Amino acid sequence: MIEIKNLTKIYKLNKKQMKESKTTNPIKTAVNDLSLNAKPGEIYGLLGPNGAGKTTTLRCISTIIKPTKGEIYVGGHEVQKEPEKVREKMGFLTGDIKLDPQFSVDYMFDFFGRLHQIPEDQLKARKEELFTYFGIQDFSHKKIKELSTGMAQKAAIAVCLVHDPEIVIFDEPTNGLDVVTARSVTDYLKKLRDEGKLVIISTHVMSEAEKICDRIGIIVDGCKVAEGNLEQLLHETDTEDLEDAFFELYRNIKGGN
Amino acid sequence: MGGIKQICGKELARVFKDKKMIFSVFILPVLIMVGIMTLVNNLSKNAEKDVETHHSIVYVQNAPAGFEDFLKADDKECEILTVEDRTSVEDMIRGGDADLLIEFPEGFMDAVTDYHAGDAVPQIKTYYNPSEDYSRAAYNTISTGVLETYREMLLSQRVDDMAGLTVFTVNSDNPDMVIQDEEKAGGKVLGMMLPYFVTILLFAGAMGIGTDMVAGEKERGTMASLLVSPIKRSSIVLGKVFALMIISGVSSVVYVGAMVAFMPQMMGGLSGVDGLNMTLNTKQIIMLALLLIAIAFLYSALIVLVSVFAKTVKEASSYIMPVYMLVLVLGITTMFTTKTPQEWVYAIPIYNTSLTLQGILTQEITMMQYGMTLGVTLVLGAILIGVIAKAFESEKVMAI
Numbered sequence: 001m002i003e004i005k006n007l008t009k010i011y012k013l014n015k016k017q018m019k020e021s022k023t024t025n026p027i028k029t030a031v032n033d034l035s036l037n038a039k040p041g042e043i044y045g046l047l048g049p050n051g052a053g054k055t056t057t058l059r060c061i062s063t064i065i066k067p068t069k070g071e072i073y074v075g076g077h078e079v080q081k082e083p084e085k086v087r088e089k090m091g092f093l094t095g096d097i098k099l100d101p102q103f104s105v106d107y108m109f110d111f112f113g114r115l116h117q118i119p120e121d122q123l124k125a126r127k128e129e130l131f132t133y134f135g136i137q138d139f140s141h142k143k144i145k146e147l148s149t150g151m152a153q154k155a156a157i158a159v160c161l162v163h164d165p166e167i168v169i170f171d172e173p174t175n176g177l178d179v180v181t182a183r184s185v186t187d188y189l190k191k192l193r194d195e196g197k198l199v200i201i202s203t204h205v206m207s208e209a210e211k212i213c214d215r216i217g218i219i220v221d222g223c224k225v226a227e228g229n230l231e232q233l234l235h236e237t238d239t240e241d242l243e244d245a246f247f248e249l250y251r252n253i254k255g256g257n
Numbered sequence: 258m259g260g261i262k263q264i265c266g267k268e269l270a271r272v273f274k275d276k277k278m279i280f281s282v283f284i285l286p287v288l289i290m291v292g293i294m295t296l297v298n299n300l301s302k303n304a305e306k307d308v309e310t311h312h313s314i315v316y317v318q319n320a321p322a323g324f325e326d327f328l329k330a331d332d333k334e335c336e337i338l339t340v341e342d343r344t345s346v347e348d349m350i351r352g353g354d355a356d357l358l359i360e361f362p363e364g365f366m367d368a369v370t371d372y373h374a375g376d377a378v379p380q381i382k383t384y385y386n387p388s389e390d391y392s393r394a395a396y397n398t399i400s401t402g403v404l405e406t407y408r409e410m411l412l413s414q415r416v417d418d419m420a421g422l423t424v425f426t427v428n429s430d431n432p433d434m435v436i437q438d439e440e441k442a443g444g445k446v447l448g449m450m451l452p453y454f455v456t457i458l459l460f461a462g463a464m465g466i467g468t469d470m471v472a473g474e475k476e477r478g479t480m481a482s483l484l485v486s487p488i489k490r491s492s493i494v495l496g497k498v499f500a501l502m503i504i505s506g507v508s509s510v511v512y513v514g515a516m517v518a519f520m521p522q523m524m525g526g527l528s529g530v531d532g533l534n535m536t537l538n539t540k541q542i543i544m545l546a547l548l549l550i551a552i553a554f555l556y557s558a559l560i561v562l563v564s565v566f567a568k569t570v571k572e573a574s575s576y577i578m579p580v581y582m583l584v585l586v587l588g589i590t591t592m593f594t595t596k597t598p599q600e601w602v603y604a605i606p607i608y609n610t611s612l613t614l615q616g617i618l619t620q621e622i623t624m625m626q627y628g629m630t631l632g633v634t635l636v637l638g639a640i641l642i643g644v645i646a647k648a649f650e651s652e653k654v655m656a657i
Contacts, residue, residue, distance in 0.1 A: 062485050065652045088487040097485065098478040102271055114263045115486045159482075 001198060002061060002167065007034045007070035009056050009222075030056040032222040033070070038200055038215070040166070043193045045213030046202040047246065053222035054202035055094065058171050061200070062092040075166060088116070093160040094171035098152075101145035105136060105155040108144065109162055116163035123162075130158040134184060150181045157185060167198045174208060186212050206243040218246060220253045260488030264496025265503075272466060272504055282466065283508055287515040295519070304390065312336055313395040314355045316346045321366040324407070331403045350386050356395035358384040359404075369411055449592050451618060452611035454516075455509070455549065456588030460556050460581055462508030467501050467560030468573035476569045480655065490649035494561065494642055501557035502550075509549075537618075544617045544627060551634040552610050556584070558641035565648045565655075583607075591615045603629040606637045 009031040018026060031053040038044040046054040059065045061072055063083040071078060077085040099108045106127075113123040131137045134154040144152055153176065161168065173189065174182035189199050189212060203209050209216055210230060217227045226233060226249050230242060237248040272278045313332065317325065318340040325337050340346050340358065349355035360382040362368065368379040381404060385396035413419050428434050474480040483493055537545070563580060567573035584607055591611040603609045603626045613630040616622030648654040 064481060064484055084487050084489060087485055090485070092485045094481075096478055097481040099482060100267075100271075100474075100479045101477065102275070103267075107270070111263060111267055112482075112486060115260050115488055117259060 001040060001073075001075065002036075002038045002200065003071075003073040004034060004036045004057070004061070005071045005073075007031050007057065007060060007072060008068050009053070009060060009065070010068040029222050031060070031067075034219070034222070034224050035070075036217055036224060036227065038198055040198045041193060041196045042214040043189060043199040043201065043212055045209040045216045046200065046219055047204065047206070047209050047213075047216050047242075048202075048219035049204060049250070052219045054219055055171050056222075057219070058092070058094065058169050058200065058202055062090060062169060063087055064092075088163070089166045091160040091163070091165035091168045093156055093169070093173070095175055097156070099144045099156055099159060102143060104143050105140045105147075105158070108155070108159050109140075112159050113162045118163060126162060126164065130161060133188065134158055149176050150178055153177055154181060154184075157188075165197070167200070168192055169200045171202045173201055173203070174205070206241075206246060210242045216242070218249055220250055223253075225249050225253055260486070260492040261496045261499065264483070264488075264493055265500040268470060268497055268500030269503060282462075282504070283511045286462075286508075287512060290512070291515060291519045308390050308394045311391050311394070313357065313391065313399070314338065315395060315399065316340045316349075316355055316358045317361070318343070318358065319361040319363050319365060320359070321361060324361075327407055327410070328399070328403060331406065332398065347384065350384060350389075350392060353386065353389045353392070356385065356389070356392040357399055359399070360384070370414075372415070449615070452588045452591050452614045453585075454513075455552065455614060456584055456611070458509040458512050459505050459549070459553050460560075460584055462512070463501050463505035463553075463557055463560050464577055464581065466504055467557065468564050468567070468577055469570050470497050470501060471561060471564040472567040472573035473564075473570045475567075475655065484649075484655070489646075491642070491646040494645045494649060498554070498557045498561050498642060498645075501561060502553045505557060506549075506553050509553075541617055541620070544622075545614070548610065548613060548617070548627075548631060548634075551631055551638070555606070555610075555634050555638040555641070558638045558645065559584075562641050562645050562648075565645050587611060597621075600626065600629075604633055606633055610634060 008029065011028045011030055013021065013023070013026050013028055018024065021028070034053070034057060036044075046057060048054050056065070060067050061074060061079065063079050063086050066080060073079075074086040075089045077089070079086050099105075103111070109127055109130075110123065113126070118126065131140055134157065136151075136154055136158055139147060139151055144155065147155065157170075157173075168189070170189070173185050177185065186208065189201065192199050193214070201209075201213070213230075215227065215229050216233060217224050218233070219225070226236060226245075228236065233242065233245045234240065237245040239245040239248055272282060312334040314336045315328070316338050317328075320339070328335060328337055338355075340360075346355060346358055350358060362379050362381075365379050365381075368376070372378075383396060383400045383404070385400075386392040387396075409419070412422075416422060471480070474483070484490075559580060560577060563576045564573045567576055587608045588611050590608060591614075598612055603612065609630040613622055613627055616626065
């Protein structure tokens with residue numbers, strides 16, 4: 001399971017970044033005192049607009065960046081104290097993480113499998129399973145740079161799942177994928193959930209969150225403003241679908257119509 | 258430290274499993290080096306040959322009777338002309354159309370034959386153009402050779418016993434004049450050049466790939482996939498540094514092998530290389546091998562360090578150039594070191610490796626100096642690895 005206690009992530013902006021963000025404040029609070037719990041056997045969705053702090057939260061969980069304040073426990077291991085143990089249990093994928101374009105899908109799968117110290121026979125079986133599910137066999141010999149966006153995304157998902165992780169974290173998992181590929185990814189996430197694994201995704205696609213997430217945490221300006229299953233969120237906001245619920249909450253925070 | 262082998266293997270596969278990379282990293286530089294050196298050598302040989310076969314055009318003014326025959330006897334191909342217009346001859350020499358002007362004073366032969374003690378000694382003047390190869394060659398051959406012989410001939414007409422005028426000669430019949438340890442002498446020449454070549458080969462061989470190793474991965478967005486794998490940051494760093502060491506080592510071996518194999522073509526005419534004793538004893542080979550491994554480790558760590566602090570390969574390439582220049586300068590300083598260095602000098606990183614390489618070849622290094630160099634190089638390399646691993650932890654440096 002994942003337990004986040006009062007997570008805060010603050011960035012210090014340099015002049016160039018301040019100019020790009022059109023701000024005079026050199027301090028940017030990406031995540032502000034955020035707490036959440038997610039349990040095995042569920043798909044937890046972080047929902048929010050661009051820049052809300054979803055990706056930053058996921059990056060803190062995955063040990064890529066360090067929290068400014070707060071604690072994060074993954075399977076009982078604190079991310080800053082035992083980062084290697086946390087990474088062992090986790091499969092993390094974001095649009096920013098790419099596979100080396102010079103190598104084939106086969107090579108990258110084996111490479112990461114060996115980094116996870118998976119025995120060769122198990123690695124072979126795992127490859128067979130994932131490549132078959134995502135239809136990768138036909139292009140597994142090709143270099144990543146020769147693949148289309150969808151193929152590369154499928155390859156990245158397979159590689160990220162090489163070690164059969166207990167916890168799967170996907171940042172915008174269907175971003176840039178065609179409908180067919182997107183469906184195969186969401187189906188696989190459901191399959192993982194049914195196998196008792198914890199899946200955390202971030203998304204700004206309401207329909208996707210509505211369809212696959214067991215619980216949803218809505219984040220606005222780095223703060224969690226609501227959390228619950230779809231029914232609870234609709235009931236809380238007195239709305240009929242997730243999009244309306246989201247805008248109701250968003251308006252409450254930001255003001256306006 | 259799991260993962261080092263895999264990371265190292267991947268970095269090596271990036272180079273050794275790609276035919277284009279093998280060609281551009283190992284073969285192309287050798288082809289370029291051998292090609293350029295062979296071309297330069299051939300051009301230099303051709304120029305030398307051309308000067309040797311050139312028929313010198315020599316103008317003489319007020320030449321005494323018999324001089325032209327004397328000159329012709331020494332240099333059969335020489336074209337001798339008499340000066341009619343002094344200014345135009347000077348213009349011709351300036352323009353490269355004539356090579357030498359020999360000006361005798363008027364009444365030269367009378368002044369020589371009627372000479373009495375106290376008389377003014379007649380002077381022969383020669384004029385040439387040192388910026389022209391043919392003219393310079395004619396000057397060297399005639400002014401310092403033929404005219405010297407001509408002087409001795411005229412002098413022999415004046416005195417009966419020429420040997421009486423010679424108080425002593427120096428080494429006119431002494432073929433054993435050079436007393437030296439051939440191995441040490443060979444080591445001296447090699448010791449001057451080797452630190453320079455080692456620096457170029459080890460550093461330059463690793464530079465291109467090393468800058469891409471971290472900065473390139475950051476730029477392509479592939480570094481993050483390594484950072485979320487369950488291995489320590491230090492394992493990633495060591496894997497990359499070891500791979501770079503192997504690549505720079507292999508490229509050095511290939512370059513040195515090519516240099517030895519193509520030495521006759523490349524440096525056939527270079528003086529000082531012929532007859533050089535390049536044999537090394539077992540102790541020297543072991544000392545050299547260990548030191549070269551340590552140098553490769555330090556240079557690889559240095560390159561990776563620069564690469565870590567760059568956001569792009571282009572940025573890394575521009576950062577690495579001043580470091581390369583610094584290492585290069587420290588590498589060639591041994592060429593100009595004549596005094597025996599003091600012990601503490603062997604604690605100066607990089608410079609000490611050049612001194613020690615030279616010392617091993619000339620067999621003038623003590624084990625204390627060698628140990629200090631090896632230790633300082635390895636410790637500094639290890640410190641750099643620590644700094645790189647620390648930088649890997651930094652979100653800002655890794656730009657993630």
